[in-house]
Structure formats: C-alpha cells, structure tokens
Amino acid sequence: MFQLAINYRSHAGIVDCAHSIIDLIMIFWEDSIDRLSPEMGIVDGVKPVFFNNEDHAQLKRFIFGDRGKPIEFGAQQCIIVRNETAREKLRQQVGEVGLVLTVYESKGLEFNDV
Known part of the structure; x- marks a missing residue:
C-alpha cells in the first residue's frame, strides 16, 4: 500500500493533534480504521486549542x-x-x-x- 507521509497543507501542530485523535480511535475501536504510519507536517505550528461546554x-x-x-x-x-x-x-x-x-x-x- 502506498502511503503519503508528509502533509503539506497543515502545520505540524494540527497534524500532531489529528494523530492523537487517530491514536484514541485505534485504542477504542482498533478495527475501525486502517493502521498507517503517522503523517508529518513540514512546518512547525502551535497546537490547536479545544474548548468544552464546561469552561x-x-x-x-x-x-x-x-x-x-x-x-x-x-x-x-x-x-x-x-x-x-x-x-x-x-x-x-x-x-x-x-x-x-x-x-x-x-x-x-x-x-x-x-
């Protein structure tokens, strides 16, 4: 299987955040998606900030x-x-x-x- 490993569109902060979510999916629903190597962003960037309804x-x-x-x-x-x-x-x-x-x-x- 050919895999694109470098993300040219999003910076590393977003790519790393997305990978964290994929990791959770793999832990809780391991057969729901294909296992691929993590993507890498070529440009550094800040991590996204998430807000919940509580704060x-x-x-x-x-x-x-x-x-x-x-x-x-x-x-x-x-x-x-x-x-x-x-x-x-x-x-x-x-x-x-x-x-x-x-x-x-x-x-x-x-x-x-x-």
Whole structure:
C-alpha cells in the first residue's frame, strides 16, 4: 500500500493533534480504521486549542482577551462548532463574535485561523 507521509497543507501542530485523535480511535475501536504510519507536517505550528461546554471562563478569556473587548475576527478566521445547538449556545455565552460554522458548513472552506 502506498502511503503519503508528509502533509503539506497543515502545520505540524494540527497534524500532531489529528494523530492523537487517530491514536484514541485505534485504542477504542482498533478495527475501525486502517493502521498507517503517522503523517508529518513540514512546518512547525502551535497546537490547536479545544474548548468544552464546561469552561465558560476560559472561552470568554480567549474571545475577549484580558481587556474584556472582543478580539477582531476577520474573513480568514472561523470558529467551528459541532452543530447548530452548539452554535446557539456559544452565541448566548459570548454574543455575536466572528464567523461561527458547524463542521458540516465548514467542509471545503479554508481559513488562516480556525
């Protein structure tokens, strides 16, 4: 089987995060996907930050910063949520900040910051 081992599209932080998720899938559902060698990103980058529904304070600090004013989201930034319910809940917590898309809506789109 031929395998692509270098990811030219995403930086190493994202590639490593994706590999961590694949590792968990392999642990809990080992026969659900094919075993492949981990991909490598050719450019270093920061690891993604995930927010859960439990830590509202951390989410607000991220969006509003230390000064309490929302950070500016431009056309190249996006927040991705699981579904419409999660989007509405986020809007209730932090208001109308930036572009918030569901996973389905974001398919095929590209952003500099997600």
